[in-house]
Amino acid sequence: MSETPAGPVRAGGELLSIGEFATRARLSPKALRLYDRLGLLPPAHVDEVNGYRYYRPDQVERARTVALLRRLDMPLAAVAEVVALDGERAARSLERYWAGIEERFAEQRTLARYLRGRLSGRNTELYATFEMRVVDVPERYVLSETRHVRGDELSAWIGASAERLERAAAEECGGIAAPHFVVYHAEVTEESDGPAESCVPVVDVAAARAWAARQGRAQDVKVRKEPAHRLACTRITKAQVSYPQIIAAFDAVEAWVAEQGLTVTGPCREVYFADWTRTGPEDEVCDVAFPVSGA
Numbered sequence: 436m437s438e439t440p441a442g443p444v445r446a447g448g449e450l451l452s453i454g455e456f457a458t459r460a461r462l463s464p465k466a467l468r469l470y471d472r473l474g475l476l477p478p479a480h481v482d483e484v485n486g487y488r489y490y491r492p493d494q495v496e497r498a499r500t501v502a503l504l505r506r507l508d509m510p511l512a513a514v515a516e517v518v519a520l521d522g523e524r525a526a527r528s529l530e531r532y533w534a535g536i537e538e539r540f541a542e543q544r545t546l547a548r549y550l551r552g553r554l555s556g557r558n559t560e561l562y563a564t565f566e567m568r569v570v571d572v573p574e575r576y577v578l579s580e581t582r583h584v585r586g587d588e589l590s591a592w593i594g595a596s597a598e599r600l601e602r603a604a605a606e607e608c609g610g611i612a613a614p615h616f617v618v619y620h621a622e623v624t625e626e627s628d629g630p631a632e633s634c635v636p637v638v639d640v641a642a643a644r645a646w647a648a649r650q651g652r653a654q655d656v657k658v659r660k661e662p663a664h665r666l667a668c669t670r671i672t673k674a675q676v677s678y679p680q681i682i683a684a685f686d687a688v689e690a691w692v693a694e695q696g697l698t699v700t701g702p703c704r705e706v707y708f709a710d711w712t713r714t715g716p717e718d719e720v721c722d723v724a725f726p727v728s729g730a
Contacts, residue, residue, distance in 0.1 A: 450480055450489035460498035467498070475501055475515050507533070534715075541674035541716030549683040562687035565669040569727070574663045575612060577634040578604055578643045581655050586625045586678055593617055596633035597707065600656075607646045609639030616706040636661075664701070667692050668724035674716040676705075684723040692727055701726035 457464045470476040471488065476498055478488035490498075497518060504514045509532060517528045548564075580596045597615045604611045613636040623629045637643040643658045650656045669691075671684050685703060692699060709720040 450491060453478070453488045453490070456490040456495070456498070459492075459495045460502065462498055462502050466502075470498075470501060473511055473515065475511065475518065504529075507536075538674065538716045541672075542677045542680065545672075545675050545680040545683075546677070549680050552683070562683075562690050565671075565684060565687040565691075567667065567669050567688065567691045570666050570668060572661075572664050572666055574661065575636045576640045576643065576658055576660050577636050578608060578647065578656070578658055579632050579634040581620075581630050581632045581657075583628040583630045584623060585628045586623055589623055589631065589678075592631075593633060593707075594711065597635070600633060600635040603646050604635045604637045604643070608637040608643040610637070612636035612638050614706055614708040616704050618702050618704045620702050634661075664726045665728065666704075666722075666724040667695075667697060667727045668706070668722040670719050671721050671723055672717050673711070673714050673720045676721050681705075681723065688723055688725055692725055695729075697727040697729040699725050700728050 451459070453464050453467055457467055460467075462470075467476065467478075467488070467490075471478060476494065479491045479494065480489040481487070482489070500518060501514055504517060505511075509517075513532055517525050517532075520528055578600050580600060582592055582596070584592045601611055601615060615633070615635050618632040618634060619629060620632060621627065621629050623631055637658070640658065647656045647658050667688055669684055669688050671681065675681060675684060688703075689699070703723070703725050706722040706724060707720060708722065709718065711720060714720050
């Protein structure tokens with residue numbers, strides 16, 4: 436190997452010193468050393484005597500990609516995942532990451548709107564953003580699973596229980612008769628664990644009872660009849676489902692029920708009528724509701 440002012444020359448062509456490479460890649464030498472330690476952008480050659488790092492010119496594109504991904508505030512572990520993939524798979528990985536970012540921003544935006552109403556004392560203005568309606572629900576039988584869960588466990592449990600019950604209803608209970616819903620028999624927060632009840636209306640009651648019996652008591656699964664009832668409700672987006680944003684919807688429905696002279700007759704609930712995995716943060720996915728009676 437021979438040395439030139441531009442750096443060593445190898446069989447594959449001239450190498451760039453870390454300073455020259457940093458200039459071309461628009462990264463600092465400090466950042467390049469960090470990316471080397473993390474395995475994101477290892478140099479093509481490290482001098483055994485003085486430890487100087489050298490890079491190939493064709494590494495510039497990867498370096499610039501790393502820099503641009505970091506400008507998205509992408510964690511280094513996620514950057515490593517993207518740059519390790521080929522073009523189309525890398526693009527899909529970035530798309531998944533950014534979809535998560537947009538979902539979080541949408542949640543934060545609805546939370547900020549909720550907090551502005553609380554802090555300013557203009558809750559009535561906030562409640563006015565929700566459209567209220569009353570719906571009549573016929574008598575039906577539901578396959579249900581009851582669980583004591585706290586706030587940080589709730590989302591995962593709702594998704595998992597819905598999947599279990601919907602699969603059972605579809606495959607062994609004659610089909611799903613109506614959307615999945617969750618009933619809150621007591622408050623679910625970081626300090627209070629409910630319980631909450633996940634419910635899926637079924638077509639074949641006898642088959643549902645047989646399936647529930649096979650699960651045993653450990654799963655706390657049962658079949659029960661829900662009498663016909665009336666719900667006061669409002670429809671919310673996927674972003675608004677996140678806690679504590681969803682509390683604004685519950686508060687708004689409760690305030691509207693009082694204004695209309697209605698009486699709450701049972702525990703509040705969430706009715707999930709859309710496919711959660713196929714919806715975006717601004718899509719409507721859930722009805723927040725209270726059973727009511729009266730005018």
